[in-house]
Amino acid sequence: MTVIWDKPEISRRDFFEKCAEAGAKTFVFGGLVVTTAKLLLAQDAQDQAGARARAEGVSGKDVKGPIYGFVVDTNKCIGCGSCVRACRDENNVPEGFNRTWVEQYTFFPNGEVVVNSPGGGVDGFGEKLPDRNMPEELNQLPVRGFFVPKLCNHCINTPCIQVCPVGASYMTKEGVVLVDEQTCVGCGYCVQACPFGSRYLNPDTNTADKCTWCYHRITKGLKPACVVSCPAKARIFGNVSDPTSEISRILATNRTQVLRSYLGTNPRTRYLGLDSEVM
Amino acid sequence: MHHFVTQGYVLPNQAHIYWTMMIVLYPYITGIVAGAFIISSLHHVFDRDELKPVSRFAMLMALAFLLCAPLPLLAHLGHPERALNIMFTPNVTSAMAGFGFIYSIYLFILTVEIWLLYRVDIVFLSTNAKSEMMRRLYWILALGVTDISEQAKALDRRVMLFLAAIGVPAACFLHGYVGFLFGAIKANPWWASPLMPVIFLLSAIVSGIAMVVVCYLVVQWVNGRPVDSACSQSMMESAWYFLTVDVALEGLELLNHAYMANHDWDIMKHLISDKLFVSLFVVQFLVGSVLPFLLLGTAVVFKDRIPAGVRNVMGFVSGLLLLVQVLAMRWNVVVGGQMYSKSFRGFVDFRIDIYGREGLFAVLLIFSLPFVAMLVFSRILPLWGSIATFPKHWLKEADPTYGPLKSYSSFGRP
Numbered sequence: 001m002t003v004i005w006d007k008p009e010i011s012r013r014d015f016f017e018k019c020a021e022a023g024a025k026t027f028v029f030g031g032l033v034v035t036t037a038k039l040l041l042a043q044d045a046q047d048q049a050g051a052r053a054r055a056e057g058v059s060g061k062d063v064k065g066p067i068y069g070f071v072v073d074t075n076k077c078i079g080c081g082s083c084v085r086a087c088r089d090e091n092n093v094p095e096g097f098n099r100t101w102v103e104q105y106t107f108f109p110n111g112e113v114v115v116n117s118p119g120g121g122v123d124g125f126g127e128k129l130p131d132r133n134m135p136e137e138l139n140q141l142p143v144r145g146f147f148v149p150k151l152c153n154h155c156i157n158t159p160c161i162q163v164c165p166v167g168a169s170y171m172t173k174e175g176v177v178l179v180d181e182q183t184c185v186g187c188g189y190c191v192q193a194c195p196f197g198s199r200y201l202n203p204d205t206n207t208a209d210k211c212t213w214c215y216h217r218i219t220k221g222l223k224p225a226c227v228v229s230c231p232a233k234a235r236i237f238g239n240v241s242d243p244t245s246e247i248s249r250i251l252a253t254n255r256t257q258v259l260r261s262y263l264g265t266n267p268r269t270r271y272l273g274l275d276s277e278v279m
Numbered sequence: 280m281h282h283f284v285t286q287g288y289v290l291p292n293q294a295h296i297y298w299t300m301m302i303v304l305y306p307y308i309t310g311i312v313a314g315a316f317i318i319s320s321l322h323h324v325f326d327r328d329e330l331k332p333v334s335r336f337a338m339l340m341a342l343a344f345l346l347c348a349p350l351p352l353l354a355h356l357g358h359p360e361r362a363l364n365i366m367f368t369p370n371v372t373s374a375m376a377g378f379g380f381i382y383s384i385y386l387f388i389l390t391v392e393i394w395l396l397y398r399v400d401i402v403f404l405s406t407n408a409k410s411e412m413m414r415r416l417y418w419i420l421a422l423g424v425t426d427i428s429e430q431a432k433a434l435d436r437r438v439m440l441f442l443a444a445i446g447v448p449a450a451c452f453l454h455g456y457v458g459f460l461f462g463a464i465k466a467n468p469w470w471a472s473p474l475m476p477v478i479f480l481l482s483a484i485v486s487g488i489a490m491v492v493v494c495y496l497v498v499q500w501v502n503g504r505p506v507d508s509a510c511s512q513s514m515m516e517s518a519w520y521f522l523t524v525d526v527a528l529e530g531l532e533l534l535n536h537a538y539m540a541n542h543d544w545d546i547m548k549h550l551i552s553d554k555l556f557v558s559l560f561v562v563q564f565l566v567g568s569v570l571p572f573l574l575l576g577t578a579v580v581f582k583d584r585i586p587a588g589v590r591n592v593m594g595f596v597s598g599l600l601l602l603v604q605v606l607a608m609r610w611n612v613v614v615g616g617q618m619y620s621k622s623f624r625g626f627v628d629f630r631i632d633i634y635g636r637e638g639l640f641a642v643l644l645i646f647s648l649p650f651v652a653m654l655v656f657s658r659i660l661p662l663w664g665s666i667a668t669f670p671k672h673w674l675k676e677a678d679p680t681y682g683p684l685k686s687y688s689s690f691g692r693p
Contacts, residue, residue: 098291115288115624159466165375166364185364186357188297189375195466197290197621201297206357263465279623 067175068213068268069240069247071256072149075273076234079104079147081124083226083235088122090214090225097200098122099211100151100226105277106130106142113277121147148278149234151226152177152198152211153259153267160190160199160210169208175268176215181207195263213237240268287625296617296629300642301351303609306457306479307486308348308649310605313454314487315341316389316446318514323443329509335396336662337491341450342389343652349382350645354636374460381456385449392442394420395435397660399427407675416659454483461612468543469550469616474532481525482605488518489601494653496595498662508587512578515594518601519575526568529608546623554626555615558607567604571597 010018079102087093087100101120106129107113114130125147132139154177161169161177168184171177179190184207191199191208202209214224218237222228227235238247256270260279271278285294315337321327322334330337353359366383369376394401402425405417455476461467462475492514499506536547551559574597578590585593614629632638656662 096294101291103288115622117288117291120291159464162372163375163464164370165373165378166361166368167370167373183361183364183368184358185361187352187355187375188357189373189460191292191297192617193464193466195621197293200292200295201357279621 065173065241066239067241068154068218069175069238069251070151070154070213070269071236071247071250071272072151072269073234073236073272074146074148074275074278076232077102077147077149078232078234079121079125080231081121082229082231083149084120084122086225086229087211090217091212094202094204097202097209099198099209100149103148103150103278104130104145105148105275106145107277108132108142109140110138115277146273146275148271148274149226150196150198150259151269152213153196153265153269154211154213155265155267157264157266159193159195159263159265160208163189163193165189172215174218176213176218177210178212178215179208179210181205181209184208195260195265285620285625285627287620288622289620289625289627290622293617293620293622294627296614296627298355298613298617299629299632299637300614300639301355301637301645303606303613304642304646305348305351305355306454306483306613307606307609308344308351308646309454309457310479310483310486310609311490311649312341312344312348312385312487313450313480313483314485314489315344315491316450316487317484318488318491318517320443320447320450321517324440324447327513329507329513332507332510332663333491333495333514335660336495337487338389338393338396339656339660339662340491340494340649340653341487342393343649343656345382345386345389346652347645347648350648351642352378354641354645374456374463377456381449381453385446385453388442388446388449392439392446394422395439395442398424398435399432400661402427404673409673409675413673420659451480454480457483461616466621467616468536468541469547469619470612472532474528475612478525478528478532478608481521481528482608484521485518485525485601486605488514488521489598489605492518492594493598493602496591496598506587506591508591511591511594512582512587515575515590515597516579518594518597519572519579522568522572522575522601526564526572529563529568543623546619549626550615550619554618554628555611559611559615563604563607563611567600567607571600571604574600 081102083100084098084102087098091099093099098120101117102125103115103117104121104125105113105115112132114132116130129142154175156175158169158171158177161171164184165187166183166185168180169177169190170180181202186201186206186208188201188208191201194210199208199210201207214222214226217224223237224235227237236247236250238245240248240251242248243252250272251270254272256272257274258267258270259274318330319334319337319341322330349362353362356362363379365376366379369379398421401417401420405414405421405425408414408417458476458479461470461479462472464470492511495514496506496511498504533551536544574593578585578593578597582590617627618629619626634640653662
């Protein structure tokens with residue numbers, strides 16, 4: 001018969017000894033945990049400071065290689081949908097999902113704003129006005145309108161990387177946010193965490209998927225498919241750590257906005273001519 | 280992947296509801312774990328002796344539901360074969376990565392505690408069970424520890440008390456964490472709220488207590504055994520208390536949203552007054568909260584005037600309604616939060632899938648598994664009380680000598 005507690009009651013001396021031992025262990029272990037946390041936080045702060053400096057086009061000593069940025073000039077977009085089609089062909093985007101899309105904003109005299117994006121604007125918008133389900137006499141002509149191309153914002157403080165339980169979402173050294181489809185468990189948490197609707201679960205791979213700024217192209221010195229295909233030059237992509245690049249010049253000479261700045265995600269995709277109606 | 284009906288402007292990637300019924304079921308199941316464990320701990324830690332009749336049952340119920348808690352997640356994951364990656368390569372900034380560890384710790388605490396709770400019974404049955412096979416099973420379950428001296432039992436009690444004491448915060452943490460998963464998503468204003476973990480925890484406790492009440496009453500009634508009125512009354516009181524706090528916080532959160540009326544309130548207003556009207560106001564609030572609040576309140580306040588039998592029926596009905604309430608709450612949070620697009624300009628309708636991996640049948644199957652587990656447990660361990668209440672046919676002799684055994688029948692306090 002095994003008896004594991006065949007000992008006498010623990011003596012007071014032993015008790016205090018054990019307590020002291022446990023206390024010492026807790027102290028050492030706690031110290032380790034705190035130190036690790038501090039190191040992690042310091043690293044994080046350093047990363048963020050570096051990334052911010054690079055996003056703003058400041059070239060520091062520790063910046064090696066390009067840091068990419070993206071500018072969308074909403075004043076120039078004509079809503080042709082070429083970018084959406086090019087993206088679809090380049091990246092095998094599954095039916096019913098979009099890595100990039102174009103939104104059409106139409107303002108009516110009564111203050112109503114109609115937003116639409118049929119199929120992500122893949123077929124362009126033509127000259128047809130959006131359906132409003134309104135009586136004929138109220139269905140007046142719009143007062144103004146514009147198009148807003150959208151894509152992943154490749155945020156610096158991105159919530160999608162933060163929430164990924166397995167680290168399948170990550171940021172490359174160039175500042176591009178990617179998903180490792182060999183690691184992704186397909187939980188969909190990043191899809192929920194992205195405030196911009198940039199992510200989706202790819203039904204072919206059962207993993208999270210998103211715009212990569214055509215990482216396979218840009219690492220070879222090419223531009224993303226949507227940038228190349230845009231006939232209006234509404235999409236500008238380039239190296240923000242090079243002060244002579246076109247994007248650096250645009251960022252230096254324009255006032256730009258980002259989508260939902262109040263969420264503090266600090267997007268690398270910046271906009272020119274963004275209206276306050278655009279979310 | 281389903282294509283859902285949409286109205287207004289929905290962002291192209293959001294014409295799909297990614298988290299469906301399995302993600303409703305997951306917090307529902309873990310919630311029952313937390314609640315059942317707390318009922319059990321009220322007896323083991325906080326000396327609520329009137330809860331003794333259900334304390335063992337509640338503990339095993341917590342284990343049965345906990346064992347099934349990961350199943351909805353596995354059914355939901357795009358790559359369930361990679362599920363263990365959350366423990367092998369956890370991302371430290373992800374709340375979800377904590378699941379594997381929190382779950383494992385809690386499972387460990389619960390299993391050890393149940394083992395200690397039943398150890399004396401297991402040792403007794405390892406020599407006194409009727410069939411050779413069962414004796415071997417109990418011998419294995421005893422893990423080689425057959426000492427049932429008073430000293431050993433005293434040590435058991437101390438360890439158990441310690442485990443139960445850390446088990447209560449662990450249970451709170453497990454469920455608070457589930458609420459945090461939603462509450463920390465700033466992209467979704469229907470979820471993003473520091474109150475979310477608290478509300479999830481309280482509704483978890485409500486659902487757990489309700490499940491213990493309902494199961495206890497059903498088992499007693501079906502078997503023709505008397506219901507311990509003090510016990511059911513105590514559970515009803517606890518349920519009433521936790522329900523009150525829970526619903527107050529749920530209401531305050533909604534009121535806060537409405538009163539602050541941020542940019543997102545326009546879409547939320549439409550969400551609750553149209554898309555979620557039935558499931559939120561009718562099912563969760565009116566049927567699931569107000570009705571049981573009145574029933575339980577009546578049973579608690581007028582306990583001297585209402586006969587015990589009637590009070591038990593009231594408790595049973597309230598328990599069922601509370602189970603519906605909490606399920607509706609999970610639904611309204613999880614599915615409701617995805618029924619509007621992050622464009623804040625459009626809605627997506629949710630269509631219940633019947634077949635398929637995340638369909639209704641799969642949900643019902645997974646939800647029935649904890650009850651199957653309870654049935655299995657009940658064939659091995661006495662769910663109610665002690666050796667004195669063992670089914671006679673479990674034991675070797677027709678009339679075992681209970682006299683000397685009674686000493687180790689009461690595991691809590693003498």
